[in-house]
Amino acid sequence: xxxxxxxxxxxxxxxxxxxxxxxxxxxxxxxxxxxxxxxxxxxxxxxxxxxxxxxxxxxxxxxxxxxxxxxxxxxxxxxxxxxxxxxxxxxxxxxxxxxxxxxxxxxxxxxxxxxxxxxxxxxxxxxxxxxxxxxxxxx
Amino acid sequence: xxxxxxxxxxxxxxxxxxxxxxxxxxxxxxxxxxxxxxxxxxxxxxxxxxxxxxxxxxxxxxxxxxxxxxxxxxxxxxxxxxxxxxxxxxxxxxxxxxxxxxxxxxxxxxxxxxxxxxxxxxxxxxxxxxxxxxxxxxx
Amino acid sequence: xxxxxxxxxxxxxxxxxxxxxxxxxxxxxxxxxxxxxxxxxxxxxxxxxxxxxxxxxxxxxxxxxxxxxxxxxxxxxxxxxxxxxxxxxxxxxxxxxxxxxxxxxxxxxxxxxxxxxxxxxxxxxxxxxxxxxxxxxxx
Amino acid sequence: xxxxxxxxxxxxxxxxxxxxxxxxxxxxxxxxxxxxxxxxxxxxxxxxxxxxxxxxxxxxxxxxxxxxxxxxxxxxxxxxxxxxxxxxxxxxxxxxxxxxxxxxxxxxxxxxxxxxxxxxxxxxxxxxxxxxxxxxxxx
Numbered sequence: 185x186x187x188x189x190x191x192x193x194x195x196x197x198x199x200x201x202x203x204x205x206x207x208x209x210x211x212x213x214x215x216x217x218x219x220x221x222x223x224x225x226x227x228x229x230x231x232x233x234x235x236x237x238x239x240x241x242x243x244x245x246x247x248x249x250x251x252x253x254x255x256x257x258x259x260x261x262x263x264x265x266x267x268x269x270x271x272x273x274x275x276x277x278x279x280x281x282x283x284x285x286x287x288x289x290x291x292x293x294x295x296x297x298x299x300x301x302x303x304x305x306x307x308x309x310x311x312x313x314x315x316x317x318x319x320x321x322x323x
Numbered sequence: 324x325x326x327x328x329x330x331x332x333x334x335x336x337x338x339x340x341x342x343x344x345x346x347x348x349x350x351x352x353x354x355x356x357x358x359x360x361x362x363x364x365x366x367x368x369x370x371x372x373x374x375x376x377x378x379x380x381x382x383x384x385x386x387x388x389x390x391x392x393x394x395x396x397x398x399x400x401x402x403x404x405x406x407x408x409x410x411x412x413x414x415x416x417x418x419x420x421x422x423x424x425x426x427x428x429x430x431x432x433x434x435x436x437x438x439x440x441x442x443x444x445x446x447x448x449x450x451x452x453x454x455x456x457x458x459x460x461x462x
Numbered sequence: 463x464x465x466x467x468x469x470x471x472x473x474x475x476x477x478x479x480x481x482x483x484x485x486x487x488x489x490x491x492x493x494x495x496x497x498x499x500x501x502x503x504x505x506x507x508x509x510x511x512x513x514x515x516x517x518x519x520x521x522x523x524x525x526x527x528x529x530x531x532x533x534x535x536x537x538x539x540x541x542x543x544x545x546x547x548x549x550x551x552x553x554x555x556x557x558x559x560x561x562x563x564x565x566x567x568x569x570x571x572x573x574x575x576x577x578x579x580x581x582x583x584x585x586x587x588x589x590x591x592x593x594x595x596x597x598x599x600x601x
Numbered sequence: 602x603x604x605x606x607x608x609x610x611x612x613x614x615x616x617x618x619x620x621x622x623x624x625x626x627x628x629x630x631x632x633x634x635x636x637x638x639x640x641x642x643x644x645x646x647x648x649x650x651x652x653x654x655x656x657x658x659x660x661x662x663x664x665x666x667x668x669x670x671x672x673x674x675x676x677x678x679x680x681x682x683x684x685x686x687x688x689x690x691x692x693x694x695x696x697x698x699x700x701x702x703x704x705x706x707x708x709x710x711x712x713x714x715x716x717x718x719x720x721x722x723x724x725x726x727x728x729x730x731x732x733x734x735x736x737x738x739x740x
Contacts, residue, residue: 198493198496198497198500199496199500199510199620199621200492200493200496200620200626200628202620202621203616203617203619203620203621204371204616204619204620204621204623205380205382206621207382209617210353210382210383210386211350211351211353211354211357211617212350214349214350214353214478215350215476215478218350218476218477218478219476222476222477226536231536232343232477232535233535233536241344243344243346243349243390243393244349244390245389245390245391246387246388246389246390247349247387247388248385248386248387248388249385249386249387250384250385251382251383251384251385252384254382257510257511258504258509258511337632337635337636337639338481338482338635338639338649339481339487339489339631339632339635341481341482342477342478342480342481342482343477343480343481343482343484345482348478350478353617354615354617357615357616357617358615361615361616365675370675371616371674372674372675396649396650397643397648397650482649483658483660485660488631488660488661488664489628489629489631489632489635490628492627492628492631493628496628510621519622521622521624521627521668521671522627522668523667523668523669524665524666524667524668525627525665525666526663526664526665526666527663527664527665528662528663529660529661529662529663530662532660
């Protein structure tokens with residue numbers, strides 16, 4: 185059995201995401217990644233409110249994005265988010281593709297670490313609650 | 324003589340940049356980097372309007388950010404942008420520091436490539452106009 | 463026969479729309495109104511690209527919003543946009559309701575006027591193209 | 602003696618505030634108004650953190666904006682905020698002018714009401730702390 189730790193959403197860029205070149209401004213993609221990430225984490229009942237209730241924040245500490253092609257107004261896009269690391273930190277990889285041609289537009293990843301709400305201290309290993317929610321063995 | 328290809332601006336996070344953790348949302352930092360980048364490029368008279376007038380767009384094709392410490396409301400920040408590559412692409416490195424303690428909060432870089440406005444084609448070497456504006460020899 | 467000049471979309475606030483009070487920041491609602499407005503105008507094949515192709519911009523010159531109740535993370539919302547004036551200017555009224563209870567959260571309107579792309583001049587009556595697209599008689 | 606309940610800031614639109622018409626997108630003005638409002642309230646030591654510490658939120662419940670002229674990239678702007686009502690609600694009026702010509706670009710106002718942090722209930726009169734901070738008699 186393979187664990188499916190990915191999720192895909194569809195979206196189309198809004199007018200207010202466009203810059204003077206009439207393409208999506210590079211900083212707005214982090215909203216698209218976040219929409220896919222939150223939808224993915226909701227599937228495991230571990231989105232922002234549940235994280236907080238479990239005693240942890242998960243701030244983003246590192247991110248990278250590569251823009252291969254611009255996204256345009258009303259272009260149908262698929263944004264896929266996939267969890268690729270979880271033991272010490274939560275790494276999520278993203279791909280944005282044209283929904284019709286499957287052409288790759290953007291590749292990115294974000295890295296989050298657990299921080300205790302109570303102490304404000306960073307955790308050097310992911311807390312058991314993450315692995316439990318993802319359905320992974322907490323060795 | 325050393326060429327100074329850097330510029331520093333000061334800013335303080337706005338209320339509308341804060342997230343529910345009462346820190347700046349990670350995606351908003353790309354606005355701060357852009358403010359520093361544009362101020363730097365204005366010094367060389369090669370910001371967005373001059374780029375366009377010179378026949379080129381300079382879309383961001385790659386970026387990375389590392390978040391070491393959160394930025395808070397009304398915290399005085401210094402954002403430094405420095406050009407570190409120019410021959411084939413324009414790479415700019417960023418550092419955000421607390422203005423009072425000089426503590427490093429964020430490190431990032433962006434990579435831009437020239438695209439001809441006329442043909443839409445990407446340039447594999449930076450056009451002469453960039454080097455001329457930066458005061459660099461166009462070997 | 464009654465003319466239906468309204469359209470409704472569903473959306474849920476994103477994490478990046480939340481402020482430190484963990485409700486949607488008031489300025490972000492203009493993105494929600496715009497999503498509903500563009501979806502409505504697309505029905506009449508007269509959204510931003512078609513407006514431009516027809517020789518007109520339609521900048522917003524006046525807007526008002528009343529916030530009765532806050533919108534929360536993951537709350538399912540219905541945003542309804544309805545054209546209520548078209549002869550001299552384009553007025554669109556908005557209502558945001560909780561999708562489950564139908565409780566009214568926000569009321570707003572925007573007013574747009576036609577500006578000629580060619581001359582930059584404001585039109586004191588709506589150009590015929592708007593009425594034609596809306597299926598209204600161009601007296 | 603006249604009470605001065607106004608404050609003015611200077612700003613220039615950022616690239617990321619521009620839309621495809623190469624003017625500031627209408628929704629971004631609420632960030633400019635907020636910057637002026639927060640600077641004004643800081644003068645009276647009653648900005649967002651002090652509001653919260655005093656036991657009240659002050660959500661915006663009503664706003665209006667009239668756009669007379671578009672704002673452009675790198676245009677130097679003056680944004681003036683002035684408190685015009687305080688007894689039952691906090692009304693702030695805004696004017697955005699070109700810094701060089703003093704030409705009026707935008708007029709707006711926002712209305713905020715006090716909401717008790719403890720009970721979540723709206724106050725039908727402004728709490729004494731507001732008047733005290735503004736240096737007004739708390740009849």
